[in-house]
Amino acid sequence: MNLEEYFARTGYKGSTEKQDLETLTDIFQHHIRAVPFENLSIHCGEKITLELEHVYNKIVRRKRGGWCMENNQLLGWVLKSLGYETSFLGAYVFNPQQNAYATLMTHLVVKVIIDGKAYIVDGGFGVSYQMWQPMELVSGKEQPQAPGVFRFTEKNGVWYLEKMRRKQYIPNQSFSNSDLLEKKECRKVYMFSLEPRTVEDFRFQCTYLQTSPDSLFTKKSICTLQTTDGFRALIGWTLTETTYNYKENMDLVEFVTLEDEEVEKTLKEKFNISLERKLVPINVKGSYTI
Numbered sequence: 001m002n003l004e005e006y007f008a009r010t011g012y013k014g015s016t017e018k019q020d021l022e023t024l025t026d027i028f029q030h031h032i033r034a035v036p037f038e039n040l041s042i043h044c045g046e047k048i049t050l051e052l053e054h055v056y057n058k059i060v061r062r063k064r065g066g067w068c069m070e071n072n073q074l075l076g077w078v079l080k081s082l083g084y085e086t087s088f089l090g091a092y093v094f095n096p097q098q099n100a101y102a103t104l105m106t107h108l109v110v111k112v113i114i115d116g117k118a119y120i121v122d123g124g125f126g127v128s129y130q131m132w133q134p135m136e137l138v139s140g141k142e143q144p145q146a147p148g149v150f151r152f153t154e155k156n157g158v159w160y161l162e163k164m165r166r167k168q169y170i171p172n173q174s175f176s177n178s179d180l181l182e183k184k185e186c187r188k189v190y191m192f193s194l195e196p197r198t199v200e201d202f203r204f205q206c207t208y209l210q211t212s213p214d215s216l217f218t219k220k221s222i223c224t225l226q227t228t229d230g231f232r233a234l235i236g237w238t239l240t241e242t243t244y245n246y247k248e249n250m251d252l253v254e255f256v257t258l259e260d261e262e263v264e265k266t267l268k269e270k271f272n273i274s275l276e277r278k279l280v281p282i283n284v285k286g287s288y289t290i
Contacts, residue, residue, distance in 0.1 A: 042221075167185075
């Protein structure tokens with residue numbers, strides 16, 4: 001494992017001399033625009049493991065993506081190797097169907113300290129809830145970014161992330177009531193404490209999420225990648241391309257349904273992913289919105 005190979009994968013050519021916020025943001029943005037958030041291994045007969053070398057080989061050498069435990073573990077290694085003060089935290093993801101936070105800690109994020117200030121770096125959520133810049137860990141402060149306005153709120157030692165979105169314009173009206181579309185303008189994302197975690201804390205969750213019939217990730221094949229002006233997502237056979245703020249306070253969301261034979265080509269052309277095994281797309285209706 002080496003940083004030069006990782007930076008070649010993400011296309012980052014900037015300086016790594018300073019451990020400052022500007023460098024962190026640049027490295028982070030290159031990561032989320034090169035490395036998809038995806039769970040395709042589950043749906044093409046592969047097993048997702050958390051060993052760092054396996055994650056590195058998958059993302060850097062095989063040019064795949066991964067979910068939070070892979071993306072953020074790799075980002076944490078990169079930042080620590082560069083001299084940043086980092087630690088892992090564990091989050092509980094909000095389920096809009098149940099209107100409650102999960103009882104299982106399934107989301108791994110990175111905390112970075114720069115000049116005494118704490119930031120959350122999360123390159124493993126995908127779609128419109130994917131932050132584009134590290135977020136300062138302060139309560140109640142609105143932090144506008146290209147995807148929308150993010151905000152942390154702290155209550156009794158528990159931190160909550162929420163996001164306010166713009167209005168959406170869907171040209172293909174047959175998708176205007178899609179269950180993939182978020183109806184609320186303000187959406188809870190996840191909650192977490194500042195208790196430091198290790199990758200070992202996520203072993204059970206990693207197995208559960210890829211095997212349980214109750215897991216979102218066994219019900220949907222997901223691949224999503226941030227672009228310079230929005231993001232793309234392939235959920236089952238449904239391809240969406242979102243352009244942020246294409247008109248004032250309006251995001252453009254374009255939908256198309258793919259045929260089976262178009263999926264492999266689309267993964268290569270839109271997400272730069274070539275799978276070694278055949279993907280079996282799936283999209284069972286559930287609590288997942290873009």
